[in-house]
Amino acid sequence: MSWLTNFLFSSIGRKLTMSLTGIFLILFLTVHLLGNLQLLAGDGGEKFNLYADFMGQNPLIQFISIGNFFFIFLHAVLGILLYFQNKAASGGGTSRYAVKSTKTTTYSSRNMAWFGTVILVFILIHLFQFWFKMKMTSIPELVTYDGVEVKNLYTLVAATFSNIPFVIFYVVSMIVIGLHLSHGFQSAFQTLGLNHKKYTPIINGLGTAYSILIPLGFAIIPIVFYLTKA
Amino acid sequence: MKIHLKVWRQRNGESKGYLEDHQVEADEHMSFLEMMDVLNEDLVSKKETPVAFEHDCREGICGSCNMVINGQPHGPDSGTTTCQLHMRSFKDGDTVVVEPWRAVAFPVIKDLIVDRSSFDRIIQAGGYISVNTGQAQDGNAIPIEKGRSAFAMDAAECIGCGACVAACPNASAMLFTSAKVAHLGTMPQGEVEQSTRVQSMVKQMDLEGFGMCSNTGACEAECPKGISITNIALMNRQYAGSVLGSEKSV
Amino acid sequence: MELKSNIPEGKIATKWENYRGKMNLVAPNNKRRLEIIVVGTGLAGASAAATFGELGYKVKCFTFHDSPRRAHSIAAQGGINAAKNYQNDGDSVYRLFYDTVKGGDYRSREANVHRLAEVSRNIIDQCVAQGVPFAREYGGLLANRSFGGVQVSRTFYARGQTGQQLLLGAYQALSRQISLGNVEMYNRHEMLDLVKIDGKARGIIARNMLTGKSERFPAHCVVLATGGYGNVFYLSTNAMGSNVTAAWRAVKKGALMANPCYTQIHPTCIPVSGEYQSKLTLMSESLRNDGRVWVPNKVEDAEAIQRGEKTALDIEESDRDYYLERRYPAFGNLVPRDVASRAAKVACDEGKGVSKTGLAVYLDFAAAIQRYGKSAAISQGIKNPNDDKIIELGEAVVKEKYGNLFQMYEKITAENPYKMPMKIYPAVHYTMGGVWVDYNLETNVPGLFCLGEANFSDHGANRLGASALMQGLADGYFVIPYTVGPFLSKEIRTPQIDANSPEFLAAEKETNEKLERLIKIQGNQSVESFHRRLGKIMWEYCGMARDAEGLKKGRQMIRDLRAEFYNDVFVPGEVNEFNPELEKASRVADFLELGEVMMLDALDRDESCGGHFRSEYASEEGEAKRNDEDYAYVAAWEWDEIEPKVHKEHLEFKDIELKTRSYK
Structure with a gap:
């Protein structure tokens, strides 16, 4: 199997791993956003809490979520590794010349590693605030819908987003995710070898739309919660 | 016109380099290298060591010249090698910083001259068609569609200067390597x-210590011959296809 | 010394075939033991080294560049000739042979040229197989275009970068042999001496340009493919590094320099713009397919243009002199290079030049743009197109054909050639002269071979366009691999050559002393300034027109300049380090000797032929007047510091009748 390890450790192999995990995470964001938008349903959190409970119980979802964690981990570790290797190969990255030229590259493509790091920190805090508390502690309290007892994650969300520093932190993080996506989306396709005179402009357009709409969707939630808090 | 030059000086690969200041009286119709000639004539007349820089054909095709000018490989004009850059692209009184290509796989030899033999080794790894002299059939035996031939020619126009590596924030040689892979394939x-070629060339490229492509597109923008990153996508695709799809591994 | 051309017996058309059938071969087991040194990695050198490697010889290959891919063959733009007759326009091996001999003004060796025409067809096949992306027609087959001096379309091309693509093909073939271990490649090594043992070439001394140390390299034979010496004129279309040193050092070891005065002045180059100019840029001859050359009829108009008061567009059609079409109606703008260059000089000498310096003529595409625009409008079904539309369509066609050349012109001159006619002037481009070789491409020093532009053999006194690439690859791929046979087949019992032999040690010592001498002068003038002065002398007295008086004067001036050089040149740094100024100094030192021999050769040849135009020998219409009775010979010069000596090889023309060359 040396061919497989050789492939995975080759420059293109590593980039492909980045690309494929990235595409998975892009898909995950859509699903996650669709679920979360139920927070704005105006039903006191019923739909959202039932959905959260379903996601926490379903074995298939559980399996995918383990994969999700693994891919986040892989994407992050590999990304950090690539950053340091590239910096070493170039002898200092973008700042290796006395005059730094930024004319030929986009802001986001130059700063993927920094955005990625911010996003990683965000994910850790985000997980601690919701996933960890939900799974490992007794907060939030239980609530009953039609005889079914589920954890009231909604109240936890509402409580968190009544806090202005958290709202700002979430909104800023979403902007960073947007920037990360604005390069990552189309870059993933280029790495997969999908570059075509006819289709690449479409992919680039989709990428731009995606990197604006998805983070915007996420950012609305804390803002709405903060503005409508009791 | 007066140009304030800051030129990279480095005695050899081991010593530490620095930027040295010079004033040059240039003419706007001069090429950038002719301006460097003026500087060197001046240095020689003062019995100082002239600035070593690589240059040969001075018509934009040999790929020898390699200066990073104000942070841009081959200077501010697009689709232009250093030798074809003219002083009319600068203004009287401009400060111009001149540095060598910077990449670990391109170690500095002296001043602005770097060692680009890593590119030769990538070609030696498979950038050829295995045909001995005399084995060829008639030139018109295989018709090649005009568009396809033009695509190959677009890639084949690479002059091997290394601006792609110098421009890339990661010092990746993907554009150079993929251009040859695309041309021949x-x-x-x-x-x-093609299947073994793409594997061998990528392997050699990795061994040389180039960085990894992160699709910033700087290579394409700075390439004096406008080689497209479409070639990189093609190589990515064919590399994965070759490793995973064929029974051969290199 | 008698110069034996070793031309095989028999009819011209079968000489090469018979030769190959009867020549001595070297068996594969012996090839493995025989070492060959190839100096130079241009078309001839790279193709020879690769082919030797494929055949199983042990090859050492040298270039002074950082990579074999940078050789100046890469800059050839227009194309490569081959007698394929794919266009069904009457081409044949004989016609290519005839055109080349006639184009060379009957001063080349018939048998060599015929062989060149024969193998031209194999070259195209070989290059296509290597993946050279030649231009193609819509049906997928190879496209052709016309070049000067011929009436068929036999030039194959890859946009305006044919030389680049052919060189990369040869470079890739060479790279393959390097990776297989058959060729040992020495980059950044400059040959500084030839080593002879018992009268045979047995190796070279090459300076490792990174460390500055001279190193000894032995082999059973040495192949020089080191290009031309056009840079003796300082300003030329050659690359800055192109030089005569390797060939000249061989001459100083006994080889002969043949016809050194045959210099090709290319008619379409971008004119000199100022004193600081370091090199001249060629605009491909292919442009003359569509461009029309003209100057104003009236000197007043030309003077107004020179003062900047008028432009080309202000000159009425009736006030323009399309002098090539007028003087040479049969070939028009596609006359050979020497004829076109001289005509440009005549026009400018009459005061009709069109640049500030008065040294330029127009190359105008307006008519072509009109013509292509109209036919494009018809093929696109546009009815009654207005003028702007025609120009737009026509410019698109011209752009497709010559886009990169137009772009290059605009970059250098900051003028738009689609709107304003190009300004062009002749410039030194190629040297037909070179090291004397026989039919085997072997010099008079046994075991020393010479290929490509570095030798003298195929182009006579003038080379036709798109023939240099053909010769380089013919010599490297298809001639030398056979013609080393007669020499090497006698060497199979020769053991490996000893690099520690007294001959090697002496040559190494001599090389080091020469370099030390240059450094020790510590004078006050730069190498560059000497080179520039030499160039001016050469251009003035040995350029487009020469006469006996000027040549004598020029020779003396070069001798004086040489003496001054060895007294007052300043070379910074040391021998044993990376020292580009020292490299330059050592090359200029050789140019200072070669230049003198060129003057002598031009003086010796009391006739005008091809690129050699002696103003004393011209017809009343100003055309070159050859003297076949007395000068149908190759002048091969033996170097001597005091008085170089000429040896003559008489040229026989059995298959082509000697006629006055006419393109009218």
Whole structure:
């Protein structure tokens, strides 16, 4: 199997791993956003809490979520590794010349590693605030819908987003995710070898739309919660 | 016109380099290298060591010249090598910083001259079609569609200067390598051994210590011959296809 | 010394075939033991080294560049000739042979040229197989275009970068042999001496340009493919590094320099713009397919243009002199290079030049743009197109054909050639002269071979366009691999050559002393300034027109300049380090000797032929007047510091009748 390890450790192999995990995470964001938008349903959190409970119980979802964690981990570790290797190969990255030229590259493509790091920190805090508390502690309290007892994650969300520093932190993080996506989306396709005179402009357009709409969707939630808090 | 030059000086690969200040009286019709000639004539007349820089054809095709000018490989004009850059692209009184290509796989030899033999080794790894002299059939035996041939030619126009590596924030050689992979693999003659070619060339490219592509597109923007990153996508695709799809591994 | 051309017996058309059938071969087991040194990695050198490697010889290959891919063959733009007759326009091996001999003004060796025409067809096949992306027609087959001096379309091309693509093909073939271990490649090594043992070439001394140390390299034979010496004129279309040193050092070891005065002045180059100019840029001859050359009829108009008061567009059609079409109606703008260059000089000498310096003529595409625009409108079904539309369509066609050349012109001159006619002037481009070789491409020093532009053999006194690439690859791929046979087949019992032999040690010592001498002068003038002065002398007295008086004067000036050089040149740094100024100094030192021999050769040849135009020998219409009775010979010069000596090889023309060359 040396061919497989050789492939995975080759420059293109590593980039492909980045690309494929990235595409998975892009898909995950859509699903996650669709679920979360139920927070704005105006039903006191019923739909959202039932959905959260379903996601926490379903074995298939559980399996995918383990994969999700693994891919986040892989994407992050590999990304950090690539950053340091590239910096070493170039002898200092973008700042290796006395005059730094930024004319030929986009802001986001130059700063993927920094955005990625911010996003990683965000994910850790985000997980601690919701996933960890939900799974490992007794907060939030239980609530009953039609005889079914589920954890009231909604109240936890509402409580968190009544806090202005958290709202700002979430909104800023979403902007960073947007920037990360604005390069990552189309870059993933280029790495997969999908570059075509006819289709690449479409992919680039989709990428731009995606990197604006998805983070915007996420950012609305804390803002709405903060503005409508009791 | 007066140009304030800051030129990279480095005695050899081991010593530490620095930027040295010079004033040069230039004419706007001079090429950038002719301006460097003026500087060197001046240094020689003062019995100082002239600035070593690589140059040969001075018509933009040999790929020798390699200066990073104000942070841009081959200077501010697009689609232009250093030797074809003219002083009319600068203004009287401008400060111009001149540095060598910077990449670990391109170590500095002296001043602005770097060692680009890593590119030769990438070609030696498979950037050819295995045909001995005399084995060829008639030139018109295989028709090649005009568009396909033009695509191969677009890639084949690479002059091997290394601006792509110098421009890339990661010092990746993907554009150079993929241009040869695309040129040869697009033509029926070269398709035969494309699968092993792409594996061998990528392997050698990795061994040379170039960085990894992160699709910033700087290479394409700075390439004096406008080689497209479409070639990189093609190589990514064919590399994965070759490793995973064929029974051969290099 | 008698110069034996070793031309095989028999009819011209079968000489090469018979030769190959009867020549001595070297068996594969012996090839493995025989070492060959190839110096130079241009078309001839790279193709020879690769082919030797494929055949199983042990090859050492040298270039002074950082990579074999940078050789100046890469800059050839227009194309490569081959007698394929794919266009069904009457081409044949004989016609290519005839055109080349006639184009060379009957001063080349018939048998060599015929062989060149024969193998031209194999070259195209070989290059296509290597993946050279030649231009193609819509049906997928190879396209052709016309070049000067011929009436068929036999030039194959890859946009305006044919030389680049052919060189990369040869470079890739060479790279393959390097990776297989058959060729040992020495980059950044400059040959500084030839080593002879018992009268045979047995190796070279090459300076490792990174460390500055001279190193000894032995082999059973040495192949020089080191290009031309056009840079003796300082300003030329050659690359800055192109030089005569390797060939000249061989001459100083006994080889002969043949016809050194045959210099090709290319008619379409971008004119000199100022004193600081370091090199001249060629605009491909292919442009003359569509461009029309003209100057104003009236000197007043030309003077107004020179003062900047008028432009080309202000000159009425009736006030323009399309002098090539007028003087040479049969070939028009596609006359050979020497004829076109001289005509440009005549026009400018009459005061009709069109640049500030008065040294330029127009190359105008307006008519072509009109013509292509109209036919494009018809093929696109546009009815009654207005003028702007025609120009737009026509410019698109011209752009497709010559886009990169137009772009290059605009970059250098900051003028738009689609709107304003190009300004062009002749410039030194190629040297037909070179090291004397026989039919085997072997010099008079046994075991020393010479290929490509570095030798003298195929182009006579003038080379036709798109023939240099053909010769380089013919010599490297298809001639030398056979013609080393007669020499090497006698060497199979020769053991490996000893690099520690007294001959090697002496040559190494001599090389080091020469370099030390240059450094020790510590004078006050730069190498560059000497080179520039030499160039001016050469251009003035040995350029487009020469006469006996000027040549004598020029010779003396070069001798004086040489003496001054060895007294007052300043070379910074040391021998044993990376020292580009020292490299330059050592090359200029050789140019200072070669230049003198060129003057002598031009003086010796009391006739005008091809690129050699002696103003004393011209017809009343100003055309070159050859003297076949007395000068149908190759002048091969033996170097001597005091008085170089000429040896003559008489040229026989059995298959082509000697006629006055006419393109009218």
